Amino acid sequence: MSRQLTQRGEERKAQLVAYAIEAFARDGYHSTSVADIVDGVGVGKGVFYWYFSSKEELFVEILRTSQRDMRRRQQREIHGIEDPLERIDLGIRAAVHWLAENNDLRRLIEFARNEATFATAIQKGQKVLVEDARSHLEEALAQGRIPARDPEALALAMLAVANQLTHVYIAERGEDPDMVADLVADFCRGGLGLALDHS
Amino acid sequence: MSRQLTQRGEERKAQLVAYAIEAFARDGYHSTSVADIVDGVGVGKGVFYWYFSSKEELFVEILRTSQRDMRRRQQREIHGIEDPLERIDLGIRAAVHWLAENNDLRRLIEFARNEATFATAIQKGQKVLVEDARSHLEEALAQGRIPARDPEALALAMLAVANQLTHVYIAERGEDPDMVADLVADFCRGGLGLALDHS
DNA sequence: AATCAACTTGACCAGACGGTCAAGTTGATT
DNA sequence: AATCAACTTGACCGTCTGGTCAAGTTGATT
Numbered sequence: 001m002s003r004q005l006t007q008r009g010e011e012r013k014a015q016l017v018a019y020a021i022e023a024f025a026r027d028g029y030h031s032t033s034v035a036d037i038v039d040g041v042g043v044g045k046g047v048f049y050w051y052f053s054s055k056e057e058l059f060v061e062i063l064r065t066s067q068r069d070m071r072r073r074q075q076r077e078i079h080g081i082e083d084p085l086e087r088i089d090l091g092i093r094a095a096v097h098w099l100a101e102n103n104d105l106r107r108l109i110e111f112a113r114n115e116a117t118f119a120t121a122i123q124k125g126q127k128v129l130v131e132d133a134r135s136h137l138e139e140a141l142a143q144g145r146i147p148a149r150d151p152e153a154l155a156l157a158m159l160a161v162a163n164q165l166t167h168v169y170i171a172e173r174g175e176d177p178d179m180v181a182d183l184v185a186d187f188c189r190g191g192l193g194l195a196l197d198h199s
Numbered sequence: 200m201s202r203q204l205t206q207r208g209e210e211r212k213a214q215l216v217a218y219a220i221e222a223f224a225r226d227g228y229h230s231t232s233v234a235d236i237v238d239g240v241g242v243g244k245g246v247f248y249w250y251f252s253s254k255e256e257l258f259v260e261i262l263r264t265s266q267r268d269m270r271r272r273q274q275r276e277i278h279g280i281e282d283p284l285e286r287i288d289l290g291i292r293a294a295v296h297w298l299a300e301n302n303d304l305r306r307l308i309e310f311a312r313n314e315a316t317f318a319t320a321i322q323k324g325q326k327v328l329v330e331d332a333r334s335h336l337e338e339a340l341a342q343g344r345i346p347a348r349d350p351e352a353l354a355l356a357m358l359a360v361a362n363q364l365t366h367v368y369i370a371e372r373g374e375d376p377d378m379v380a381d382l383v384a385d386f387c388r389g390g391l392g393l394a395l396d397h398s
Numbered sequence: 399a400a401t402c403a404a405c406t407t408g409a410c411c412a413g414a415c416g417g418t419c420a421a422g423t424t425g426a427t428t
Numbered sequence: 429a430a431t432c433a434a435c436t437t438g439a440c441c442g443t444c445t446g447g448t449c450a451a452g453t454t455g456a457t458t
Contacts, residue, residue, distance in 0.1 A: 164359030187390040
C-alpha cells in the first residue's frame with residue numbers, strides 16, 4: 001500500500017494491526033473477516049482499505065514485522081558475545097522468551113507456515129534465523145568444539161524444539177519461560193553433540 | 200455419520216476421502232470447497248452429504264485414521280525389541296518414514312495443529328505418541344542410561360525435530376528419508392543426553 | 399476563508415460457501 | 429415382479445465474504 005500517513009493515520013493503522021493480531025490469533029485468519037476487524041475497532045469498512053490493499057497484505061505485514069522483531073531481540077541478547085556456543089545458547093533463550101511474550105504472533109507464524117499463500121513470506125524470515133545460527137555453528141565447528149554435522153539441519157532442529165516446547169509448556173500450560181528456556185537449551189546442547197552440563 | 204454401507208458405498212466413500220486428502224493438502228482446507236471435492240470425484244453434491252454430515256467431520260475422520268495409521272507403523276517396527284533406547288531409535292525412524300511416505304497427511308496434521316477447531320483432535324492423537332515415547336524413556340531412566348529429565352518434554356522435542364526436518368529435507372528438498380532419519384535420530388540421541396555414536 | 403490531501407462512512411455488489419431436499423436410480427432380497 | 433434400503437442428482441437457499449465507491453468530514457496550510 002504505502003501512503004503518506006499523518007500521525008492520526010499511523011495511530012489508526014496501528015490500532016487495526018493490533019486488533020487484527022488479537023482476532024487472528026483467537027479465531028484464526030480465515031474465520032476473522034475484514035468486517036470483524038473494522039467492527040472491533042469501531043470504524044467503517046473503508047478505513048481498512050485505506051490502510052491495506054487487502055486482508056492478505058495486512059497479514060503479510062504482521063508476519064514480516066514479527067519476524068524482524070524477534071531477530072532484533074536475538075541480536076540484542078547475543079551482541080558482543082565472543083563464544084559461538086554461548087551465542088547459540090543465548091539465542092535459543094531469546095527466541096523462547098520472545099515466543100512466550102508474543103504468543104499471538106507465535107500462533108500466527110505457526111499458522112502461516114502451513115498455508116501456501118504465506119509459506120514463502122515465512123521461509124524468508126526463517127532463512128535469516130537459520131543463517132544466523134549456522135554461522136555460529138560453523139565457528140564452533142572450526143574450533144573443533146562440536147562434531148561435524150550439517151549446520152543447517154542443526155539450526156532447523158533447534159528452532160523446531162524451541163517452537164514446540166514453547167507451544168506446549170508456555171502457551172498451553174503457562175509454565176515459567178525461564179524453565180522452558182533451560183529445557184530447550186539443554187536438549188539442543190545435547191543435540192549438537194555437547195556433553196550435558198550437570199553443574 | 201455412520202451408515203450401513205454396501206461395498207459400492209465403501210468404495211465411493213474411500214474415493215471421496217482420497218480426493219479430499221489430495222485437495223486439502225494441495226490447496227488447503229479452507230480453499231477446498233465441498234463443491235471442489237464432488238466435482239473432482241465427478242459426483243453430485245448430495246453424495247458428499249450421504250457419507251459425511253459436514254466438511255469438518257470428513258476432515259476429523261482423516262486426521263483420526265492418519266494418526267492411528269502412523270502409530271500402527273511405529274508399533275510394528277518396535278515390536279519385540281527389548282532395549283528401550285533402541286525402541287526410541289526405531290520409533291523415530293518409523294515416524295520419519297511414515298511422514299515421508301504420507302506427505303499429504305503430514306501437511307494436514309500440521310495444519311490442524313494450528314486450527315482451533317481441530318486442535319483437540321490432534322492433541323488426542325499426539326498424546327498417545329508422547330505416552331509411548333514416555334514409557335520407553337522411563338524405562339531407560341530406570342536403567343540409569345539417560346540423565347533424569349522430564350520424559351514428556353523429551354518426547355515432545357523429538358516429535359518436533361522429526362516433523363521439522365522431515366518437512367524441510369524431504370517435503371521441500373526431496374532428500375533421502377533414510378538420511379533424514381539418521382539426522383533426526385542423531386540429534387535426538389544427543390538431546391536425550393547420550394554420547395554420539397561415531398562408529 | 400479557501401483549498402486540498404488525508405481520512406472516514408456504510409450501502410452496495412458479485413460471487414462463493416456449506417448445506418438441504420424432493421425426486422429419481424440401482425440392485426440385492428423376497 | 430414387487431419391494432425397499434442404499435445411493436445419486438443438481439437446483440436451490442440463506443448467509444457471508446472480500447472488496448468498491450460516491451459522498452462526506454477533518455484539520456493543517458496558505
